[in-house]
Amino acid sequence: MNFILLGAPGCGKGTLAKKLVAEKHLAHISTGDLLREAVKEQTSLGKKAKEFMDAGKLVPDTLVIDLISERLGRPDCQKGFVLDGFPRTVPQAEALAALLKKLHLVIDHVILLEIGIEKVVERMSARLNCGACGAVFHKINVPPKKEGICDNCGASLYQREDDKEETVRKRFAIYMEQTSPLIDYYKKIGLLRVVDGSISPDATFSKVSVAIAS
Ligand code: AMP
Numbered sequence: 001m002n003f004i005l006l007g008a009p010g011c012g013k014g015t016l017a018k019k020l021v022a023e024k025h026l027a028h029i030s031t032g033d034l035l036r037e038a039v040k041e042q043t044s045l046g047k048k049a050k051e052f053m054d055a056g057k058l059v060p061d062t063l064v065i066d067l068i069s070e071r072l073g074r075p076d077c078q079k080g081f082v083l084d085g086f087p088r089t090v091p092q093a094e095a096l097a098a099l100l101k102k103l104h105l106v107i108d109h110v111i112l113l114e115i116g117i118e119k120v121v122e123r124m125s126a127r128l129n130c131g132a133c134g135a136v137f138h139k140i141n142v143p144p145k146k147e148g149i150c151d152n153c154g155a156s157l158y159q160r161e162d163d164k165e166e167t168v169r170k171r172f173a174i175y176m177e178q179t180s181p182l183i184d185y186y187k188k189i190g191l192l193r194v195v196d197g198s199i200s201p202d203a204t205f206s207k208v209s210v211a212i213a214s
């Protein structure tokens with residue numbers, strides 16, 4: 001099965017992707033993770049993407065499309081994949097459709113996780129990340145045992161530059177303007193399943209399981 005996860009930043013796409021990938025043995029393709037990796041390794045893509053990401057803006061379509069073309073061509077995608085954070089614009093969705101056609105692949109479900117801006121701010125401005133192992137904590141809901149330290153590997157936790165409140169509000173506005181037109185795009189082709197993203201990750205996952213079985 002091949003999935004696209006759609007929704008505002010902070011709607012829980014990453015958490016849902018991890019659950020789907022574990023349950024259905026799929027490849028997890030997160031453009032956010034791929035871009036952060038490129039920034040960390042200071043590749044030429046990483047250098048170009050960094051200023052957009054830190055400002056909470058979308059990275060230009062051509063860069064992200066090249067990245068995803070390379071990733072979808074790898075053999076592990078043949079067993080099924082979850083696209084987490086791609087596409088985020090109509091041109092990206094059109095490029096994806098062309099690419100999938102070339103690779104003889106189809107999307108089975110597009111899952112939209114619905115959430116409002118205040119819930120997003122509450123979630124993201126309290127989010128803490130581990131730079132070493134990638135674990136994610138939350139100051140209130142999932143606090144680390146020792147303040148500022150990762151439970152899994154003992155490295156320091158940090159707040160992503162793009163998780164600061166002002167940037168979160170800007171990212172939400174960009175989502176409404178540039179990404180939300182994809183809701184209609186996928187509704188028209190009959191692939192859209194809408195699920196509440198403001199509830200707990202387990203409750204969201206149960207609802208997604210029901211939605212994709214029907
Ligand atoms: P995420 O971890 O999915 O929230 O992505 C973090 C940042 O990476 C976003 O705020 C964008 O700057 C960039 N990014 C990730 N995916 C895309 C995409 N499909 N198109 C453009 N920019 C992206």
